[in-house]
Amino acid sequence: DIQMxxxxxxxxxxxxxxxxxxxxxxxxxxxxLAWYQQKxxxxxxxxxxxxxxxxxxxxxxxxxxxxxxxxxxxxxSLQPEDVATYYCQKYNSAPLTFGGGTKVEIx
Amino acid sequence: xxxLVESGGGLVKPGGSLRLxxxxxxxxxxxxxxxxxxxxxxxxxxxxxxxxxxIDGGATDYAEFVKGRFTISRDDSINTLFLQLNILETxxxxxxxxxxxxxxxxxxxxxxxxxxxxxxxVTVSS
Numbered sequence: 001d002i003q004m005x006x007x008x009x010x011x012x013x014x015x016x017x018x019x020x021x022x023x024x025x026x027x028x029x030x031x032x033l034a035w036y037q038q039k040x041x042x043x044x045x046x047x048x049x050x051x052x053x054x055x056x057x058x059x060x061x062x063x064x065x066x067x068x069x070x071x072x073x074x075x076x077s078l079q080p081e082d083v084a085t086y087y088c089q090k091y092n093s094a095p096l097t098f099g100g101g102t103k104v105e106i107x
Numbered sequence: 108x109x110x111l112v113e114s115g116g117g118l119v120k121p122g123g124s125l126r127l128x129x130x131x132x133x134x135x136x137x138x139x140x141x142x143x144x145x146x147x148x149x150x151x152x153x154x155x156x157x158x159x160x161x162i163d164g165g166a167t168d169y170a171e172f173v174k175g176r177f178t179i180s181r182d183d184s185i186n187t188l189f190l191q192l193n194i195l196e197t198x199x200x201x202x203x204x205x206x207x208x209x210x211x212x213x214x215x216x217x218x219x220x221x222x223x224x225x226x227x228x229v230t231v232s233s
């Protein structure tokens with residue numbers, strides 16, 4: 001099975017900072033990578049699919065990039081409401097593995 | 108409005124069984140591939156498995172840790188997804204979510220998760 005490795009596992013940044021989270025797949029997964037945001041006590045919410053396509057309603061400060069094995073989620077200007085844990089997920093084929101998560105906090 | 112409502116969670120002893128349900132509405136259920144994901148307290152998301160739509164063959168896929176203990180099924184006549192949990196272990200204690208992309212073309216597009224239920228808690232303890 002292909003493993004999904006996220007880094008860092010947690011980060012603390014100031015409001016307005018640019019934040020980058022990386023996700024590495026153990027093998028190439030083409031563009032089949034999604035990102036989810038899970039705020040404390042809430043259900044996960046789809047942010048990005050197909051590596052870089054923003055789900056409807058997601059603020060434009062979120063963006064995704066990458067291909068093959070290396071992917072990135074970027075928050076261009078961190079806002080207080082972005083405090084959450086972020087997960088990547090491969091979905092090219094089963095198993096649809098999630099990364100371990102990155103917890104984002106405000107400094 | 109898409110709704111996914113899980114039920115059937117509760118307290119069960121190790122070695123016991125439980126059947127979870129997910130009632131779906133607001134989309135064409137029989138066209139949708141349906142998934143189960145779980146999350147232990149303070150831990151990450153863990154994909155359990157999925158069932159394809161009948162029109163796409165109706166096959167199931169499972170995570171390796173399932174090891175034949177869990178079975179996913181669906182009843183399109185009542186728009187409901189099921190997860191049969193057998194030989195439960197303490198490590199299976201988690202919130203169980205049903206989730207779906209909600210339909211459309213899956214081949215070439217993929218199976219990411221637009222919609223999530225609120226989850227149902229399964230506690231395995233003696």
